[in-house]
Amino acid sequence: MKNEPNSTNFLRWFDPRNRKLGTLAFILNRITALGLTLYLFMHLIVLGTLARGPEAYDSFIKLAKTPAILVGETLVIAAGIIHGLNGIRIALNSFGIGTRHQRLIFIGLMVVAAGCIAIFVKSMFFSH
Amino acid sequence: MNETHWRVTFEIFRQKTGQPCHFDEYVMDVDPDEYVLDVVERIWAYNDRSLTFRHACHHSTCGACGMRVNSVEKLSCITPIREVARNGGKVRVEPLRNFPVLSDLVVDMGAFYLRLDDAKFSQVASLKDACLPFERKQQVREDGSYERLVDCLECGMCISACPVALTTPEYLGPGVLAAAQHAFHQSRDTSLLDLVDDQDGVWRCHSAYECTAVCPSNVDPGWRIMDLRKNILRHQISKIFSRRGQSR
Numbered sequence: 001m002k003n004e005p006n007s008t009n010f011l012r013w014f015d016p017r018n019r020k021l022g023t024l025a026f027i028l029n030r031i032t033a034l035g036l037t038l039y040l041f042m043h044l045i046v047l048g049t050l051a052r053g054p055e056a057y058d059s060f061i062k063l064a065k066t067p068a069i070l071v072g073e074t075l076v077i078a079a080g081i082i083h084g085l086n087g088i089r090i091a092l093n094s095f096g097i098g099t100r101h102q103r104l105i106f107i108g109l110m111v112v113a114a115g116c117i118a119i120f121v122k123s124m125f126f127s128h
Numbered sequence: 129m130n131e132t133h134w135r136v137t138f139e140i141f142r143q144k145t146g147q148p149c150h151f152d153e154y155v156m157d158v159d160p161d162e163y164v165l166d167v168v169e170r171i172w173a174y175n176d177r178s179l180t181f182r183h184a185c186h187h188s189t190c191g192a193c194g195m196r197v198n199s200v201e202k203l204s205c206i207t208p209i210r211e212v213a214r215n216g217g218k219v220r221v222e223p224l225r226n227f228p229v230l231s232d233l234v235v236d237m238g239a240f241y242l243r244l245d246d247a248k249f250s251q252v253a254s255l256k257d258a259c260l261p262f263e264r265k266q267q268v269r270e271d272g273s274y275e276r277l278v279d280c281l282e283c284g285m286c287i288s289a290c291p292v293a294l295t296t297p298e299y300l301g302p303g304v305l306a307a308a309q310h311a312f313h314q315s316r317d318t319s320l321l322d323l324v325d326d327q328d329g330v331w332r333c334h335s336a337y338e339c340t341a342v343c344p345s346n347v348d349p350g351w352r353i354m355d356l357r358k359n360i361l362r363h364q365i366s367k368i369f370s371r372r373g374q375s376r
Contacts, residue, residue, distance in 0.1 A: 029334070095358055
């Protein structure tokens with residue numbers, strides 16, 4: 001184990017043990033950013049199916065309505081909401097706004113995120 | 129064992145230059161109200177004279193005894209055993225993270241101190257400037273002639289706790305950025321903003337605020353980094369307007 005800073009230490013970013021709420025926010029931001037980046041690439045690949053004609057696209061739409069894909073979409077929405085709201089906290093702090101109350105702001109925004117995610121889950125899984 | 133005598137196992141990180149690291153265990157009879165550093169000193173005195181660690185003042189003024197106690201950065205001279213262990217339990221003592229280990233619990237903080245010099249770190253400030261702006265100000269003379277040591281102990285615990293410093297050796301780190309903010313607050317020297325307005329300066333911070341959480345001395349590096357960002361933005365905007373004013 002290297003004690004000095006090293007790019008190979010990046011897995012330790014995701015270790016929340018003995019750390020405070022700020023590290024949880026940091027970890028959430030990293031995971032959601034990685035998830036959204038992965039989704040972006042997958043989305044571009046899916047859009048590429050449009051070029052293969054209507055049949056290929058229709059078969060994709062059929063696949064997109066399966067429960068596994070719906071769960072994946074829910075995770076994308078959750079990641080977008082969490083990343084976006086946490087980004088608002090960071091942006092506000094960077095302008096010197098609410099820096100001393102960043103913990104409370106984070107908790108408040110995550111409560112809002114949980115509410116928004118719950119609404120999306122309800123509309124995606126229970127509205128039919 | 130009773131309420132004033134506990135038996136606690138100390139797991140101490142050991143590593144000499146160029147050798148692999150390991151942990152040595154020492155079963156110690158302790159008073160739960162004594163401090164972690166007292167026990168580390170006793171281990172050195174009675175169990176293992178080859179154990180190396182830094183310490184000086186024993187009252188949280190010098191910042192030399194910063195260590196990780198059960199994975200959390202602590203000044204070991206003011207960390208009671210009772211706070212980190214229970215009777216029959218274990219205490220793991222490791223060196224600060226994000227610094228090269230020289231020997232056992234001693235890390236090389238040379239690069240950190242040189243960066244503090246670059247940030248024009250001043251160890252003494254007027255009473256007015258030594259406080260955080262939102263702190264209750266102490267009564268000072270009108271002429272501001274009273275001075276005191278600034279809060280930063282240069283212990284390096286903020287850098288150890290910072291998740292970004294784990295992976296980026298070029299990152300100036302919270303302690304240095306806090307020093308730059310303090311110097312800028314005193315002098316309004318814009319060269320300090322140029323120093324920290326960099327991808328390895330204030331913009332590398334990812335707002336985890338672990339630096340503020342572990343700081344033993346009310347420096348609040350997280351707040352100071354954000355204050356620097358605000359001042360950089362203000363400075364850049366004022367530069368744009370001053371250029372437009374000159375071109376007219």
